[in-house]
Amino acid sequence: MEIEKLREEIFEEFSLIKNLSELEAFRVKYLGKKGLLTSYLKELKNLPLEERKSLGRELNELKEKLEELLKQKEREILFQEEDRELEIDLTLTGKKRDLGNLHPLTQVIEELSQIFIRLGFEVVTGPEIESDYYNFTALNIPEWHPARDMQATFYLKNGALLRTHTSPMQIRAMLERTPPLRIIAPGKVYRCDADIRHSPMFHQIEGLMVDEEVSFSDLKGILTYFAQETFGEKTKVRFRPSYFPFTEPSLEMDIGCVICETKGCRVCGGSGWLEILGAGMVHPEVFKAVNYDISKWQGFAFGLGIERVAMIKYEIEDIRLFFENHFLFLNSFK
Amino acid sequence: MRVPISWLSEFIDLRLGPEEVAEILTMGGIEVENIDEPYKNLGELITVEILEISFPEDLKDLVLCKVTDGKEVFNVFTTAKEEVRPGLIVGLAKPESLTFGYHKVEVKTVKGYKSLGTFLSPYEAGVGEEKSKLLIFTPDTPIGVSIYEVLNLKEKVLELAVTPNRGDVLSIFGVARELSLLTNWELNPPKINPFYSQGEDFLGKIEILDPEGCFRYAGRYIKGIEVKDSPFYLQKRLWLCGLRPINNIVDITNYVLLELGQPLHAFDWEKVENQTVIVRKAKKGEKVLTLDGIERILSEEDLVIADFSKPMVIAGVIGGETTGVSSETKNIFIESAWFNPKYIRRSSQRHKITTESSYRFERKVDPEGVILALLRATELIFKITSVETFSKVLDVYPKVFEPPKILLTKTKLKKYLGFEIPFKEVEEILKRIGNIDKKSEEEIEVIPFSYRQDLSIPEDLIEEIARIYGYEKIPITLPKSVLKAKGLAKELKLEKKLKEVLTALGFLEVITYSFIDPKSLNKLNFSDEDFRNNFIELANPLSANLSIMRxxxxPGLIEVACYNFFREINSLKIFEIGKVFFRDSQTLAQEITNLGILLMGNRGREEVWYEEVQRFDLFDLKGYLEELFLVLNLPIQFKLNSSEPFLKKGLSYDLILEGHKVGYAGEMKNLVLKEFDLKTQVLVAEIILDPILEKISLETKAFKRPPKFPSTFRDLTCIVNKNIKIGEMLEYIEELKVPYLEEVRCLKIYEGPPIAKGEKSVSLRFIYRAEDRTLRDEEVNSIQEDLVQKILIKFLAKPR
Incomplete structure (x- = not known):
């Protein structure tokens, strides 16, 4: 009977345990070396065999049960302990980390390059300081040609000039290679012009493909693919006849305004179309300048402004933003 | 070029509205940039009602009118005393508007009376001839509305951007002709009464001394004319095209130029000495006072029209003051010529003048249009002034223009376009641009019309065929080609890798101008011999601060730092990869690719709350560079104390690759930054990439196998003299070649109490590992003990 009372007592006391120190006190009180249960167990040896057996079993069961409960209780308390109020201001923001980032123009150049790399075009580069010959004459723009007015040129005091377009790369690439060839040439170009639409330094990508059969229809195909890869699958394109001294026939490609979807808006000047690039079949005079056999080879070339593409893609109105390099501007192209 | 629809419709039966016509031209390759409405551009020209009139004495001849536009009541004064009366509705040009006569209206104040605008005459409103009367409206006219709305005046003008090959489209008739080509709408070419081809024998002389410069020169004189203002309809057409009226004769030459594209020039025939017109090269040093009031010194490269003794005009470019038509002129000589475009361009460039005339000559006029224009001008002169006598046309045309014969084959056309247009259709198209001769089912010979000076090779014909057939109808295909692939060039791979690593390290890429301010090099304190002073200057920079190639x-990086710092961006971590340019005696320039890095402000953000804000220091910069060199596998060394004049010597390095300097890194001198107007500290580095490119291998590196056995470490904290460099200690330890020692790290350096002055406490951690087993403690202890002893002795260190 005594054991029943003891058990009740023990469980009642157990239920009152609230923290680790009370738990420890409880353990010492009952299960410690001098604990109540321990001392009962020690006294068993003084009892007659029968009694020792039954009481012993009960006491041992009680002890095991208690140990099990204590273990559970301890885990419970430990969990609770970690949920306590820590007096930390959780309203603080996270510690900011600045991601590194490429300049938006680099991103666009990379994106456009990848499109042509997928089509097997090789990326080439060339000098930014050019001779009159490579920049104009070899491209069928002799000295007296009024087409020189289309590109306000920066001249250097040593007689050279800053390339006004990436087209000299056509000449250099053809001289360094034998046909067939497929190249793109991204890079900086320069024109004396500065306002919100023109920067004295900007970027272009030149493309050139020379092969035996490559045709005007193929040019349309490549450019359409390019436009839809760059501006989205549903992008509309249109081709207008144009004039560049180094291509014949020449064309300009417009894309359906990405803002108004060819309905006409402020961005496209109400026309519904945005001018994207110039292109054409390589002029025989250009092939002559690099000694390619015009009875065998023909090809197309195209050139486009990177800033123009970036401005359309990101709806940027002022070209100068690209070269002011404001932290927040650069940071917004992640 | 400006093409008024009303003028255009004189030459072609326009079957669609201006917008549709613009679309057809644009899609045909003659881009219409805008459809202008010139009346709208004048500004606020509105109807107002006169409420009251008064004649203040102090205003003398002026009448003060109180008027209203229906919203406000204000005062306007006028000289038209006789006409104004209350209740009258008149036209008013409000301040800031522009009248037909190019008069800018302003608020006028006389004796304290303010006039908020000017009443319009029909002429100033651009609606009629009358200059001295007021434009008066019927009493039922609504007030406060645009006078053009009331008069229902809607002039629309197409603004064309004509490509430089199409000189034949630089006229109203030329545009009509082109439009007819694109649409097949009926063309009404100008017809001249044969009467104007007649006239008395030409008493005078025309001589071409330079047949290279002038292919054809025609002229006639017309005597007994009266120079006065042109009639309104003529002035209006000039005005619609953006030209100012001058006098009837000059206006007619301009009118014909606009209409037919053939520039003309009128001389005062009495001022042409000996009635002799000579086309020749200028003599060096000859002078001519041109119509823009500038005395021009000529060279042998200029072609002039001269009389017996003096050059009169720069041929095809600009007229001369002394022989020009003035109000006293009675007899005129009109020139119509075909000059060599190259000559015209050369003079126009040399003298920096582009005129309507030079613009057209440069872009090639129609050799067979020369006479027509002369006759047309004669006709117009007869129409608007009296004429006493006129001469026959004298046409000096030594070598008649021979148009090219272009042979086009069916095969070539198909191969070029990538598809086949029925040959019948091709023939039809070609007939509209020239005379054709079908040689066979395969070949056509085309002789383009004389005005189509842009056509000379088969490819030109292919463009015409494609253009007239319609670019839109040409199929879209992808090229068939032999597969040929090539990887990225090494320099591009290096750039790409650098960009990858730097952005991964948290840098932002910037792009700055390739031209810089020469002053920035002075600020950087370079010595005269410094290679960076070997720069290339621009001949025509946009401004002095963009006048040399970097x-x-x-300088570009510092400018970005300044730009941001002024805009409350205090911290930056940026890089740029771009070219720098040097003068070179052998080539145009030496172009070298550099990498530049700049750190400004704090390492992290400012909001660190309970911790200290950490500013970038030299070891941040060094750490980034070390990481970069590690990834690129580059043995670049940091040579202490850079020689760069703009870096603090004690906080900088030169970067050395195999004995050669390839860059620098360090903290900028405060004085330099002050001169750049930057009020914060920055750390910078710049590396020349070209030598690195030679050394670097961008091939796959062998991977590092993770160790199989655990490492164990021992720490040493000792006190050494403050002057002892950690680098020296680490180097010494490395040289000892201690067995199993994998790495030594300097964990902590401490100066200050309780450490004695002049000393510092250094904590080093030694990491030991064997490749093939777990090291035993005793083994490591004995190695470490031995090592510690050596260190203590070598650096006179005390263990702590």
């Missing part, structure tokens, strides 16, 4: 990326 020889270092630093």
């Amino acid at each position: 020889t270092t990326l630093l």
Whole structure:
């Protein structure tokens, strides 16, 4: 009977345990070396065999049960302990980390390059300081040609000039290679012009493909693919006849305004179309300048402004933003 | 070029509205940039009602009118005393508007009376001839509305951007002709009464001394004319095209130029000495006072029209003051010529003048249009002034223009376009641009019309065929080609890798101008012999601060730092990869690619709350560079104390690759930054990439196998003299070649109490590992003990 009372007592006391120190006190009180249960167990040896057996079993069961409960209780308390109020201001923001980032123009150049790399075009580069010959004459723009007015040129005091377009790369690439060839040439170009639409330094990508059969229809195909890869699958394109001294026939490609979807808006000047690039079949005079056999080879070339593409893609109105390099501007192209 | 629809419709039966016509031209390759409404551009020209009139004495001849536009009541004064009366509705040009006569209206104040605008005459409103009367409206006219709305005046003008090959489209008739080509709408070419081809024998002389410069020169004189203002309809057409009226004769030459594209020039025939017109090269040093009031010194490269003794005009470019038509002129000589475009361009460029005339000559006029224009001008002169006598046309045309014969084959056309247009259709198209001769089912010979000076090779014909057939109808295909692939060039791979690593390290890429301010090189304190002073100057820079090609990326980076710092961006971590340019005696320039890095402000953000804000220091910069060199596998060394004049010597390094300097890194001198107007500290580095490119291998590196057995470490904290460099200690330890020692790290350096002055406490951690087993403690202890002893002795260190 005594054991029943003891058990009740023990469980009642157990239920009152609230923290680790009370738990420890409880353990010492009952299960410690001098604990109540321990001392009962020690006294068993003084009892007659029968009694020792039954009481012993009960006491041992009680002890095991208690140990099990204590273990559970301890885990419970430990969990609770970690949920306590820590007096930390959780309203603080996270510690900011600045991601590194490429300049938006680099991103666009990379994106456009990848499109042509997928089509097997090789990326080439060339000098930014050019001779009159490579920049104009070899491209069928002799000295007296009024087409020189289309590109306000920066001249250097040593007689050279800053390339006004990436087209000299056509000449250099053809001289360094034998046909067939497929190249793109991204890079900086320069024109004396500065306002919100023109920067004295900007970027272009030149493309050139020379092969035996490559045709005007193929040019349309490549450019359409390019436009839809760059501006989205549903992008509309249109081709207008144009004039560049180094291509014949020449064309300009417009894309359906990405803002108004060819309905006409402020961005496209109400026309519904945005001018994207110039292109054409390589002029025989250009092939002559690099000694390619015009009875065998023909090809197309195209050139486009990177800033123009970036401005359309990101709806940027002022070209100068690209070269002011404001932290927040650069940071917004992640 | 401006093409008024009303004028255009004189030559072609326009079957669609201006917008549709613009679309057809644009899609045909003659881009219409805008459809202008010139009346709208004048500004606020509105109807107002006169409420009251008064004649203040102090205003003398002026009448003060109180008027209203229906919203406000204000005063306007006028000289038209007789006409104004209350209740009258008149036209008013409000301040800031522009009248037909190019008069800018302003608020006028006389004796304290303010006039908020000017009443319009029909002429100033651009609606009629009358200059001295007021434009008066019927009493039922609504007030406060645009006078053009009331008069229902809607002039629309197409603004064309004509490509430089199409000189034949630089006229109203030329545009009509082109439109007819694109649409097949009926063309009404100008017809001249044969009467104007007649006239008395030409008493005088025309001589071409330079047949290279002038292919054809025609002229006639017309005597007994009266120079006065042109009639309104003529002035209006000039005005619609953006030209100012001058006098009837000059206006007619301009009118014909606009209409037919053939520039004309009128001389005062009495001022042409000996009635002799000579086309020749100028003599060096000859002078001519041109119509823009500038005395021009001529060279042998200029072609002039001269009389017996003096050059009169720069041929095809600009007229001369002394022989020009003035109000006293009675007899005129009109020139119509075909000059060599190259000559015209050369003079126009040399003298920096582009005129309506030079613009057209440069872009090639129609050799067979010369006479027509002369006759047309004669006709117009007869129409608007009296004429006493006129001469026959004298046409000096030594070598008649021979148009090219272009042979086009069916095969070539198909191969070029990538598809086949029925040959019948091709023939039809070609007939509209020239005379054709079908040689066979395969070949056509085309002789383009004389005005189509842009057509000379088969490819030109292919463009015409494609253009007239319609670019839109040409199929879209992808090229068939032999597969040929090539990887990225090494320099592009290096750039790409650098960009990858730097952005991974948290840098932002910037792009700055390739031209810089020469002053920035002075600020950087370079010595005269410094290679960065070997820069290239622009001949025509946009401004002085963009006048040389950069020889270092630093000025650009500092400018970005300044730009941001002024805009409350105090911290930056940026890089740029770009070219720098040097003068070179052998080539046009030496172009070298550099990498520039700049750190400004704090390492992290400012909001660190309970911790200290950490500013970038030299070891941040060094750490980034070390990481970069590690990834690129580059043995670049940091040579202490850079020689760069803009870096603090004690906080900088030169970067050395195999004995050669390839860059620098360090903290900028405060004085330099002050001169750049930057009020914060920055750390910079710049590396020349070209030598690195030679050394670097961008091939796959062998991977590092993770160790199989655990490492164990021992720490040593000792006190050494403050002057002892950690680098020296680490180097010494490395040289000892201690067995199993994998790495030594300097964990902590401490100076200050309780450490004695002049000393510092250094904590080093030694990491030991064997490749093939777990090291035993005793083994490591004995190695470490031995090592510690050596260190203590070598650096006179005390263990702590």
